[in-house]
Amino acid sequence: MRQDPYEILGVKRDASQKDIQNAFRKLAKKHHPDLNPGDTKAEDLFKEISAANEVLGDPDKRARFDRGEIDINGTERAPHPQYRQYADAGEEIYFDEADFARHFGGQQFGREQFGGFEDIFASFMSRRGGGASQFRSQGETKGADARYTMEIGFLDAVNGTSTAVSLGPGASLDVKIPAGTQDGQILRLRGKGAKASGNVPNGDALIEVRVKPHPFFVRDGDNIRIEVPVTIREAVLGAKVKVPTPTGYVNLSLKPNTNAGTVLRVKGKGVPTAGGNYGDLLVSIRLVLPEKPDPDLAAFLESSPKAAGGDPRKHLHL
Numbered sequence: 001m002r003q004d005p006y007e008i009l010g011v012k013r014d015a016s017q018k019d020i021q022n023a024f025r026k027l028a029k030k031h032h033p034d035l036n037p038g039d040t041k042a043e044d045l046f047k048e049i050s051a052a053n054e055v056l057g058d059p060d061k062r063a064r065f066d067r068g069e070i071d072i073n074g075t076e077r078a079p080h081p082q083y084r085q086y087a088d089a090g091e092e093i094y095f096d097e098a099d100f101a102r103h104f105g106g107q108q109f110g111r112e113q114f115g116g117f118e119d120i121f122a123s124f125m126s127r128r129g130g131g132a133s134q135f136r137s138q139g140e141t142k143g144a145d146a147r148y149t150m151e152i153g154f155l156d157a158v159n160g161t162s163t164a165v166s167l168g169p170g171a172s173l174d175v176k177i178p179a180g181t182q183d184g185q186i187l188r189l190r191g192k193g194a195k196a197s198g199n200v201p202n203g204d205a206l207i208e209v210r211v212k213p214h215p216f217f218v219r220d221g222d223n224i225r226i227e228v229p230v231t232i233r234e235a236v237l238g239a240k241v242k243v244p245t246p247t248g249y250v251n252l253s254l255k256p257n258t259n260a261g262t263v264l265r266v267k268g269k270g271v272p273t274a275g276g277n278y279g280d281l282l283v284s285i286r287l288v289l290p291e292k293p294d295p296d297l298a299a300f301l302e303s304s305p306k307a308a309g310g311d312p313r314k315h316l317h318l
Contacts, residue, residue, distance in 0.1 A: 005051070005053075005055045005065065005072050006052075008052035009023040009024060009027065009052050009053065010023055011056075017057075020053070020056045020057060021057065021213060024049060024052075024053040024056075025213065025215060027049045028046065028049055028053075028215035029215050029216060031046045032046055032215050032216075034244070050212075052072065053212070053213070054074065054212065055072055055074065057212070057213065058210065061074060142196060142201050142203055143193055143194040143195055143200065143201065143203035144203045145193045145194070145204045145205070145206050146167070146194055146203060146204075146205050147205075147206045147207075147208070148165055148166075148206070148207045148208070149207070149208045149210060150163070150175070150207055150210070151209075151212055152177060152210075152211060152212070153212055154211055154212060154213065154214035154217055154219075155214070155217075155246055156177060157181045157182070157183070157211040158179065158219075158224070158246045158271055159272075160176075160178055160179030160180070161176075162176050163175060165207060167205065173189065173192060175187065175189070177209065179271075179272040180271045180272040180274070181209055181211070182211070183209070183211040184209070184210070185208075185209050186206055186209075187206070187207040187209060188204050188205070188206055188207075189204060189205040189207065190204050191203075191204065192205035193205050193206075216244070219271065220282070221279065222270055222271045222278070222280075223279040224246065224269070224270045224271060224279065224281050225281075225282045225284065226281065227283075227284045227286050228243055228283050228285060228286065230258070230285055230288070231288060232289065232297070234254055234258075235254065235257070235258045235259070235260070235285070236256065236257060237256055238253070238254050238255050238256035238257075238258070239254050240252070240253060243266070243281075243283055245266065245269040245281050246269065246270075246281075247269070250266060250269065252264060252266065258285055259285070260285055260286060260287035261285065261286075262284075263283065263284050264283045264285070265280050265282055265283075266281040266283060267280050268280065
C-alpha cells in the first residue's frame with residue numbers, strides 16, 4: 001500500500017480541504033466495490049483511497065501527518081516529549097520541557113518538593129489561571145472528564161452500531177452509536193473518565209463522533225440526498241431504476257419524459273429521528289449520454305426536429 005495520501009488522492013500538499021473532499025468523492029465513485037463487483041483491484045484501490053481520506057479529510061490528522069507524527073494508518077511514528085494531556089471544556093493542554101522553563105523559571109523540581117507529578121500540573125494550572133477541576137484535590141466533587149475522538153462510517157452513523165474506542169494504551173471500551181448520530185455529536189460515558197479519590201465519582205468520557213463522508217450519500221438534516229444517473233431511454237420512456245438506500249435497494253419508478261434535475265422522494269428511507277420516525281431519501285435525476293457516440297440516436301435526432309425538445313432556455317432570454 002502506498003504511504004503518501006496526497007499521492008493516492010492526486011492532490012498537492014497545499015490543497016484545500018474542499019479539494020481533498022472532491023478528489024476523494026471522485027475516486028470513491030469510480031472505484032467503489034458496489035460499482036465494480038468482483039474487481040479485486042478496484043476494491044484494493046477503494047481501501048487505499050479511504051485510508052488516505054481518513055488522514056487528509058481530518059484537518060487535525062492531516063496536520064499531524066504533515067509534521068511526521070503519524071503515518072497513513074493514523075499510527076504514531078515516534079514518541080513525543082509531551083508528558084500528559086488533559087482536556088476540560090474543550091481545552092487541550094500539552095506540557096513539555098519548554099513549559100517547565102517558561103513557567104517555573106528553569107528551576108529543577110523533584111517529587112519531594114511537589115508531592116508528585118500531579119502537583120506540578122496543579123501548580124502549573126494555578127500560575128496560568130486554569131481551574132482546579134482538572135486535577136484531583138481534597139475538595140473535588142468529581143473526577144476530571146476525559147475527551148476522545150472516534151471516526152465512524154456514514155452508514156454506521158445513520159443505522160447505528162457498536163464499536164470499540166481506545167481509551168489509552170491497553171484500554172478500550174465498547175460504545176453503542178445510536179442510529180441517527182450526527183457529525184460532531186458528543187457521546188457521554190458516565191464514570192469512564194479520570195478516577196477520583198475517596199468516594200467522589202469518577203469523571204466521564206466525552207467522545208466526539210466524526211462521520212466519514214460517503215461516496216454518494218449526503219446527509220441533509222433528517223433526509224439523505226443521492227444523485228442517480230439515468231439513460232436517455234429511461235428518461236424518455238420511463239423505467240424501473242434500482243436505487244441504493246442506507247438499508248438496501250429499492251426500485252424507483254421513473255415516469256415517461258422525466259427531466260434531468262427532477263428530485264424524487266422515497267418516504268422513510270432517510271435518517272432515524274428521536275421520535276421513532278424516519279427522514280426521506282431525496283433522489284436527484286442526472287441524465288447521462290452513452291459512453292460512446294450512438295449513430296442511430298444521432299440520426300434520429302437529426303431527422304426529427306420535434307425530438308430536439310424546443311427551446312429549453314427560453315426563460316433566459318433578455
